[in-house]
Amino acid sequence: MRALRILLITAVILGGLFAIADRLAVSFAESEVAAKVRSSQGLTGEPEVSINGFPFLTQVASSELDDVEVRLGGVKASAGGHSVEVTEVAAELSGVRLDGFSSAVADRATGSARISYEDLGKSAPKGATVSYAGAERAAKGQVKVTGPAVELLEGAGVTIPRVAKVVLEGRTIETYSTVSISGGDTVRLRAADLPELPVPGLSGTLRETVDYDLKIDGLPSTIKLDKVAADAIGLRFSGVGTNVSLAG
Incomplete structure (x- = not known):
């Protein structure tokens, strides 16, 4: 019984450590992807990136993320020489294939935005x-x-x-x-x-x-x-x- 108790405690501790490591990894990945999106889209501000699904590390191991949400700032609409801000710009991407963090391509994305x-x-x-x-x-x-x-x-x-x-x-x-x-x-x-x-x-x-x-x-450009x-x-x-x- 004592051995079983120790085994259970050890499993809980390891599980907790894995969860912490997983959350730290996803936080780092979100920051890296946000920087890449800002650079590739020429944005003036850093976008908000949320990588959903748990555990994250097993998704990385398979080189595919189930669901990623991106909220963009710095998107503009122009007409007749006038430029105005587009707000609430968001994209939800599924089946995101990874090549390390140098590139990421989503099988499908839905995008939305608003102009007041x-x-x-x-x-x-x-x-x-x-x-x-x-x-x-x-x-x-x-x-x-x-x-x-x-x-x-x-x-x-x-x-x-x-x-x-x-x-x-x-x-x-x-x-x-x-x-x-x-x-x-x-x-x-x-x-x-x-x-x-x-x-x-x-x-x-x-x-x-x-x-x-x-x-x-x-x-x-691929979101129409x-x-x-x-x-x-x-x-x-x-x-x-x-x-x-x-x-x-």
């Missing part, structure tokens, strides 16, 4: 405000775009004749733009319909002014965005990728 209405407004055409369109229109993937007609047109570099300017002065444009994804990395806003301006030739120019694209920079949704906070988009390089 405030930041959408910063990237919008000069004079335009982008806001929540209400639950019914948001369910259709639409946002509300408003702005003074004169300011929108002149912000786009359009010269408005004095007479036409008098006619348009005080007129506010209000439309609902449908949001979609193009090319896996570009968010497109296209006005569903626009009011006719009481000045010949300016209605088409107004549409060219209001419609615009945002290109997302900083996501792994394919879904976008509007809610009370802003736009949330997501996508999937295969053979996604996590480091190196």
Whole structure:
């Protein structure tokens, strides 16, 4: 009985030591992968990396991690020379194949991110405000775009004749733009319909002014965005990728 007790105590101690060693190893690995992701993606800040699953050491021994979560900062969207921050950028990767810590490639990854209405407004055409369109229109993937007609047109570099300017002065444009994804990395806003301006030739120019694209920079190139949704906070988009390089 005494020998059995000693054996059990020894097993518990060794198990505890293994668990401690395992947690220290995963902490080191997360730091190494974070540094690699920052370097390979050209990020301004260190990403948060969580390697899930226990024990970690047996995963390393098999050169494959079951599940890795990465939260990125420093991702930007750009439109018309304006750059705005993309927030809540995250990727969940499965089947991550290791080559030491010099490189890591995931069989599959799902990515998601968000842009607030405030930041959408910063990237919008000069004079335009982008806001929540209400639950019914948001369910259709639409946002509300408003702005003074004169300011929108002149912000786009359009010269408005004095007479036409008098006619348009005080007129506010209000439309609902449908949001979609193009090319896996570009968010497109296209006005569903626009009011006719009481000045010949300016209605088409107004549409060219209001419609615009945002290109997302900083996501792994193998993650392609394919879904976008509007809610009370802003736009949330997501996508999937295969053979996604996590480091190196």
